[in-house]
Amino acid sequence: MSGRGARRALLGLAYFLASGVALAFLVLPVLAIFVHVSPGKLIDQLSNPVVTDALIVSLKTTVLAQALILLFGTPTAYLLASRRFPGRSLCVTLVELPLVLPPAVAGIGLLAAFGRFGLLGSTLGWFGIGLPFTQAAVTVAVAFVASPLYVRQAIAAFEAVDPNLVAASRTLGVGPARTFFRVVLPLARGGLIAGEALAFARGLGEFGATIMFAGSLEKVTQTLPLAIYAQFEVNFDVTLAISALLILISAALLISLKLASQWQPSTPTSHSRFGLLSWS
Amino acid sequence: MAALHADFALPLRSFELELALEVEGTVALVGPSGAGKTSVLRAIAGLVRPPRGRIALGDDVWLDSRRAVCRKPDERRVGLVFQEYALFPHLTVRQNVAYSGHGRADEFLERFRISHLADARPTALSGGERQRVALARALARGPGTILLDEPLSALDAHTKGTVRAELQELLSELALPTILVTHDFEDAAALVDQVGVLVDGRLRQFATTSELVDRPADAFVASFTGANLLRGQARRLDDDTTAVELTTGELIYSTERGEGSVGVVVYPWEVSIGRLQHEDSAMNLIRGEIRSVVAVGNRVRVRIGPITAEVTASSAEKLELGRGGIAFATFKATGTRLVPLA
Amino acid sequence: MKRILVPLVVALAMATTAAAAPRVSGITVYAASSLTDVFPRIDPGPKYSFGASSTLAAQITQGAPADVFASANTTIPDQLFAKGLVQKPVVFTRNRLVLVVPTSNPAGIQSVYDLRKPGTKLVIAATAVPVGSYTLQVLKQMGLTASVLRNVVSRESDVRSVLSKVALGEADAGFVYSTDAKTVPGKVQVIKVPAWAQPKLTYAMAIVASSSNKAAAQRYISEILSKAGQAKMLAAGFLALPKKKTG
Numbered sequence: 107m108s109g110r111g112a113r114r115a116l117l118g119l120a121y122f123l124a125s126g127v128a129l130a131f132l133v134l135p136v137l138a139i140f141v142h143v144s145p146g147k148l149i150d151q152l153s154n155p156v157v158t159d160a161l162i163v164s165l166k167t168t169v170l171a172q173a174l175i176l177l178f179g180t181p182t183a184y185l186l187a188s189r190r191f192p193g194r195s196l197c198v199t200l201v202e203l204p205l206v207l208p209p210a211v212a213g214i215g216l217l218a219a220f221g222r223f224g225l226l227g228s229t230l231g232w233f234g235i236g237l238p239f240t241q242a243a244v245t246v247a248v249a250f251v252a253s254p255l256y257v258r259q260a261i262a263a264f265e266a267v268d269p270n271l272v273a274a275s276r277t278l279g280v281g282p283a284r285t286f287f288r289v290v291l292p293l294a295r296g297g298l299i300a301g302e303a304l305a306f307a308r309g310l311g312e313f314g315a316t317i318m319f320a321g322s323l324e325k326v327t328q329t330l331p332l333a334i335y336a337q338f339e340v341n342f343d344v345t346l347a348i349s350a351l352l353i354l355i356s357a358a359l360l361i362s363l364k365l366a367s368q369w370q371p372s373t374p375t376s377h378s379r380f381g382l383l384s385w386s
Numbered sequence: 387m388a389a390l391h392a393d394f395a396l397p398l399r400s401f402e403l404e405l406a407l408e409v410e411g412t413v414a415l416v417g418p419s420g421a422g423k424t425s426v427l428r429a430i431a432g433l434v435r436p437p438r439g440r441i442a443l444g445d446d447v448w449l450d451s452r453r454a455v456c457r458k459p460d461e462r463r464v465g466l467v468f469q470e471y472a473l474f475p476h477l478t479v480r481q482n483v484a485y486s487g488h489g490r491a492d493e494f495l496e497r498f499r500i501s502h503l504a505d506a507r508p509t510a511l512s513g514g515e516r517q518r519v520a521l522a523r524a525l526a527r528g529p530g531t532i533l534l535d536e537p538l539s540a541l542d543a544h545t546k547g548t549v550r551a552e553l554q555e556l557l558s559e560l561a562l563p564t565i566l567v568t569h570d571f572e573d574a575a576a577l578v579d580q581v582g583v584l585v586d587g588r589l590r591q592f593a594t595t596s597e598l599v600d601r602p603a604d605a606f607v608a609s610f611t612g613a614n615l616l617r618g619q620a621r622r623l624d625d626d627t628t629a630v631e632l633t634t635g636e637l638i639y640s641t642e643r644g645e646g647s648v649g650v651v652v653y654p655w656e657v658s659i660g661r662l663q664h665e666d667s668a669m670n671l672i673r674g675e676i677r678s679v680v681a682v683g684n685r686v687r688v689r690i691g692p693i694t695a696e697v698t699a700s701s702a703e704k705l706e707l708g709r710g711g712i713a714f715a716t717f718k719a720t721g722t723r724l725v726p727l728a
Numbered sequence: 729m730k731r732i733l734v735p736l737v738v739a740l741a742m743a744t745t746a747a748a749a750p751r752v753s754g755i756t757v758y759a760a761s762s763l764t765d766v767f768p769r770i771d772p773g774p775k776y777s778f779g780a781s782s783t784l785a786a787q788i789t790q791g792a793p794a795d796v797f798a799s800a801n802t803t804i805p806d807q808l809f810a811k812g813l814v815q816k817p818v819v820f821t822r823n824r825l826v827l828v829v830p831t832s833n834p835a836g837i838q839s840v841y842d843l844r845k846p847g848t849k850l851v852i853a854a855t856a857v858p859v860g861s862y863t864l865q866v867l868k869q870m871g872l873t874a875s876v877l878r879n880v881v882s883r884e885s886d887v888r889s890v891l892s893k894v895a896l897g898e899a900d901a902g903f904v905y906s907t908d909a910k911t912v913p914g915k916v917q918v919i920k921v922p923a924w925a926q927p928k929l930t931y932a933m934a935i936v937a938s939s940s941n942k943a944a945a946q947r948y949i950s951e952i953l954s955k956a957g958q959a960k961m962l963a964a965g966f967l968a969l970p971k972k973k974t975g
Contacts, residue, residue, distance in 0.1 A: 217898060274473075277433070278527055323880065323882050323883055
């Protein structure tokens, strides 16, 4: 083999080797969990009240948090995507902030805001509303850390919609709200779903802010990740089972969201980088 | 039939757009890119809001800055066809046409001969088909005025001819005040009654196409209509004619008045070609090397030095015109127009 | 001769004590959270990892590279010893459980019995954590298990988290060691747990079986057990070992 051929073969080998290593690295920890816990043990543990309680708390809080994120995050993202106003980039940065905060810091921030002596917390206290240590606190913590993931994607998805399409809809006699539902939303769907997938995954795995702000109590605030942490020193089998459960839920989530976005592919229709028109 | 009245000022990026139009028939808005033509259409449609002005369709006032009236785009009965058509990619052709909800989608699909495409997606259509869908969609709304942004520019040369003819028929049939933005003089000539030339936000000329050819207001209008534009220095002569010394050196004469830096406007079909030099005091003469010979249909465009002439194919053959040879371009002083140079 | 003898002896004594200043390096010590402040004061040499004794034990079981393991109870070291993961544990100090409330005392707690008040936000450690198990023992002794556990709002993963929640004012009360309460003066009020209700609260430590530096580990343990070490522990608020020194 000529020198050049040998070099090419070597590069090719390195290329595939590197990819192989990367894939193995990502797959191994996940695979290892399932190697350690047999399907029989897993199903067994599903009847363990620690696991079922944690599952219920996780699902309730995550679903509620995601609903809030979609309800408040979508109009926020649309506003930031479609209008240019002084201070807009500041707003976008603020929305992204929780993303770069270490979860523990987020937890402390939430305490500082909503804790008993917190900025808003003390006012809430007068009305007899106390947030820390409640299931509502878990929802708040999850919403706080997960919303930037959704909002950022949503902004990008809305910005990718051709402003001429929105203009066309208006000139055809359709008002701004109906235009949003008939044109913008369907076209931005793919990006919104992707963003929601990220937010959901982040919310499900949330730990640091939750344990700081909401504490950990079975049936009330102990989510699946918190249960893993609590069970780690008590019963390693349960820890593995909960971990396997979380993996299965996350995988199911990822697959169903991929299917949902495949169903009606949303292709970017705009060539312009900047968003929708500044009128409404 | 109601007339479209648009009279407003709108600040754009580097200048202010200011114009007043009264449109009863079909009007073309032409001009260099960036002149504000598309902004005019957007202002009339309500997509941008001029700070000053009045826009109305008959008695229906859409904008009146003095009385703080500003109708939203969905409240104005406009049919706006975008340059890239802006068809909804996630809807079928039928859904696009039916979008405005007036329930006559099938009728319009028929009328524009796109019924067979009813269930197709816009991305699967050709340029000409998309244009028809865009038109059908805009008209299905029952608009009171039609605004077309470069309706033919996205089409290839072959489709253009057919589509232009169809559009011409459609516009005369509809008889609605229509504004058509284009950068092509021939399209304008075929489709509209009057042409407004918009340069740097101002209307330089507003006239019929033949007036534009006969009496172009300035260099831009002249070059837009396809004329030769030669530059030179003019001075008045005693017999009331003007002598112009071209930058290329020749001396030519015009019966029009001009002084100082001028543009000389001569249309290619007004220029004759000869292989031999004739001495004729009534003719302007330019001697030059034959730069190019291009057949356009049954005519031939020949570039001789700085000037382009257009002759019949048979004439070109007889003269044995070929690149590199020497030829003489002649044109009458009476047909030589002068325009001020900016 | 006598004139230089006394200063010489004093100098020698000082020199030996200075030379004998504890600094065992090259070992890793896994110790209970409540030892966070006092152990480094006794010997700043080793690498320390502080956490709930139960968490540390789990990590050691998974193969964490510790040389010495110091737990807030005897149960956990004994369990590890039974599994052959550590050598025979030795007790090295004792502690007391106390109830802490924020300085502002929002719930008006004056005694452990007040914890029965409905709406009280009580934070304790998880049962697997030594201080959590001690708490349950205290409540059982005082016959308060059902009535007080009702008010638990969170089971924390280690004693310092319990302390923080109380110090921040988020919780109305929490059970920690008396030594922990001393680390945040002015932030918490200490309420005594009756002596008769106190559990046997003994700390034990052991050399980890997989340690590659057992000699140094042993030196470290001796340091903690030495007079100087024990004096520092007492100064931090830990209790002296009973006269019988058995492991």
